[in-house]
């Protein structure tokens with residue numbers, strides 16, 4: 434939860450408290466129409482505060498999921514780089530296609546190691 438979402442949520446609740454206070458005062462002054470309108474605004478502000486809370490929680494969960502996915506991609510990339518480096522060290526130099534494919538494929542026409550995967 435960020436500070437801004439917390440501040441917005443508290444502003445909604447403060448406004449709801451104020452409109453609830455105004456609604457009770459209008460009831461005391463025999464203006465039920467205004468009281469009903471202010472009570473409706475109070476309910477809407479409370480709903481907005483609840484939605485802000487839920488949305489902030491969903492945003493936080495989405496950020497966690499995105500960070501986890503980025504870490505998994507980085508680990509997979511490191512694994513691929515490691516595999517390519519290992520292939521270069523184990524197999525030594527070979528044909529041009531072998532170099533351009535980071536040691537995974539050989540040129541089927543000219544390479545002496547054609548038929549091998551590494």
Ligand SMILES: [Zn+2]
Pocket residue numbers: 527528529531538539540544545546547
């Ligand atoms: Zn080759």
